[in-house]
Amino acid sequence: MKKALVTGVTGQDGAYLAQFLLDKGYEVYGAYRRTSSLNLWRVQFLKIENHPRLKLVEFNLLDASNCLRIISQIQPDEVYNLAAQSFVGVSFEQPLVTSQTTGIGVVNMLEAIRLVNPAIKFYQASTSELYGKVSDKLQNEETAFYPRSPYGVAKLYSYWITKNYREAYNIFASNGILFNHESSIRGETFVSRKIARAIAAIVNKKQKYLYLGNLNAKRDWGHAKDFVEGMWMILQHKNPDDFVLATSKAYSVRDFVELAFSFVDIDIEWSGTGINEVGKNSKNGETLIKIDSAYFRPAEVDYLRGDHKKANKILGWKPKISFKELVKEMVENELLNI
Numbered sequence: 528m529k530k531a532l533v534t535g536v537t538g539q540d541g542a543y544l545a546q547f548l549l550d551k552g553y554e555v556y557g558a559y560r561r562t563s564s565l566n567l568w569r570v571q572f573l574k575i576e577n578h579p580r581l582k583l584v585e586f587n588l589l590d591a592s593n594c595l596r597i598i599s600q601i602q603p604d605e606v607y608n609l610a611a612q613s614f615v616g617v618s619f620e621q622p623l624v625t626s627q628t629t630g631i632g633v634v635n636m637l638e639a640i641r642l643v644n645p646a647i648k649f650y651q652a653s654t655s656e657l658y659g660k661v662s663d664k665l666q667n668e669e670t671a672f673y674p675r676s677p678y679g680v681a682k683l684y685s686y687w688i689t690k691n692y693r694e695a696y697n698i699f700a701s702n703g704i705l706f707n708h709e710s711s712i713r714g715e716t717f718v719s720r721k722i723a724r725a726i727a728a729i730v731n732k733k734q735k736y737l738y739l740g741n742l743n744a745k746r747d748w749g750h751a752k753d754f755v756e757g758m759w760m761i762l763q764h765k766n767p768d769d770f771v772l773a774t775s776k777a778y779s780v781r782d783f784v785e786l787a788f789s790f791v792d793i794d795i796e797w798s799g800t801g802i803n804e805v806g807k808n809s810k811n812g813e814t815l816i817k818i819d820s821a822y823f824r825p826a827e828v829d830y831l832r833g834d835h836k837k838a839n840k841i842l843g844w845k846p847k848i849s850f851k852e853l854v855k856e857m858v859e860n861e862l863l864n865i
C-alpha cells in the first residue's frame with residue numbers, strides 16, 4: 528500500500544486530494560496545522576474524517592525539525608505540499624508570513640526529503656499567479672513569470688527551489704502550475720465562494736448587497752476535483768517535470784457574477800462606472816452589487832488563461848467539469864446550507 532503525505536489537509540485541495548488518494552487505495556497522512564480549535568470541516572464535508580486509512584498528523588511547515596521528524600517517521604512514497612498562506616489579498620497585508628510559509632517553508636520539506644530519503648516523490652503547489660502581468664494570451668510552461676503580489680513572489684521562490692532540488696540532488700520534485708480552481712469548499716474570502724454565499728444570503732433576505740472589487744479581472748476557473756487528479760498524475764509520470772493545469776477558458780469576475788445570479792433567476796444589469804458602478808436586478812431595479820475599493824489590490828493580475836496541452840499530451844489530463852457546472856454547484860450548495 529502506497530503512503531502519501533498531504534500537507535494542508537484542512538484546505539480545499541488538501542481535503543479533495545486526500546479523498547482522491549484514499550479512493551486510489553493509499554494510506555494518507557493528512558498534515559494539519561495545530562490551532563486552538565481544529566478545523567476539519569472540509570474533511571467532514573467530503574465524509575472522509577473517519578476513513579480507516581486517513582491518519583491526521585500535527586504539522587507546521589515553518590518548523591524544519593517538525594518536517595524532518597514527520598518525513599522520517601512516516602517514510603511516505605509521495606509528498607504533496609499544499610500548505611501555504613494562499614490568499615493573494617492577505618499577502619499584501621502579511622508579506623513576511625506569506626514569504627516564510629508560501630516561499631521559504633518549502634525548503635524545510637525538500638531538505639527533510641534530501642536527508643531522510645531522496646527517493647520520496649515531491650509535488651509542489653505552484654500557481655498561475657507566477658505569470659502575473661502576463662505577456663502571452665495563453666500561458667504555458669515556457670511563459671515568462673512576472674508575479675504581482677507577495678504571494679506570487681513567494682511562489683516564485685518555491686517553484687525554483689523545487690526545480691533546483693530536482694536538478695541538484697536528483698529528487699523527483701515536480702511543480703504543478705495550477706490556474707484557479709474552486710468548489711463548494713473553497714475558502715469564503717475567495718471571490719467565487721464569496722459571490723455564491725452572497726447570492727444565497729440575498730435570496731434569503733439575510734444580506735442586502737454583494738460588495739466586490741475589480742469586476743474586470745479575468746481568470747481561468749476550474750473545479751478542484753479535476754485538479755487534484757492532475758496533481759496525482761504529475762507524480763505518476765516517469766520523470767519529474769513541471770505542468771500547467773488549466774481549463775484554457777477565461778471569464779471575468781463580472782461573468783462569474785452574472786452566471787451565478789442566473790441560477791436564482793436574477794438577470795443583472797450594470798450601470799455607472801469605476802467605484803460607482805452597481806449591478807441591479809433587471810426585473811425590479813433593486814441594487815444588489817456595489818463596489819468597495821477595499822477589495823482592490825495594490826497590484827492586480829488582470830488576465831490569466833492557461834494552456835494545458837502539455838499535461839494533456841503527456842499525462843492524459845483534461846478538466847471534466849465546465850465553468851457553468853462549477854458555478855451552478857457552488858450556488859446550489861450555498862442555497863442548501865444557508
Ligand code: NAP
Pocket residue numbers: 534535536537538539540541559560562566586587588589608609610611612613614628652653654655704705706707708709714
Ligand atoms: P487553502 O484552502 O488556503 O489551504 C491552505 C492550507 O495550508 C490550509 O490547510 C492551511 O491550514 C495550511 N497551512 C497554512 N500555513 C501552514 C503552515 N505554516 N503549516 C502547515 N500548514 C499550513 O488553499 P487551497 O486552495 O487548498 O490551495 C492549496 C495549495 O495550492 C496552496 O499552496 C495554494 O497556494 C496553491 N494553489 C491554489 C490554487 C487554487 O486556485 N485553489 C491555485 C494554484 C495554487 P489552516 O487550515 O490551518 O489555515
Ligand code: F7E
Pocket residue numbers: 613614615616654655656705706707708716717718719721738739740741742744745746780822823824827828
Ligand atoms: O480573486 C478579484 C480579484 O481572491 C480573483 C488563490 O487560490 O488563485 C487564487 O488567487 C479575482 C482577483 O483569487 C473581489 O482582484 C474582485 O482579480 O478569488 P481570488 P486569486 O487572487 O486569483 C490563484 C491561482 C492562487 O494561487 C491563489 O492561492 O477576483 N476580485 N472582487 C475579488 N477577489 C476577492 N477575493 N474578493 C473580492 O471581493
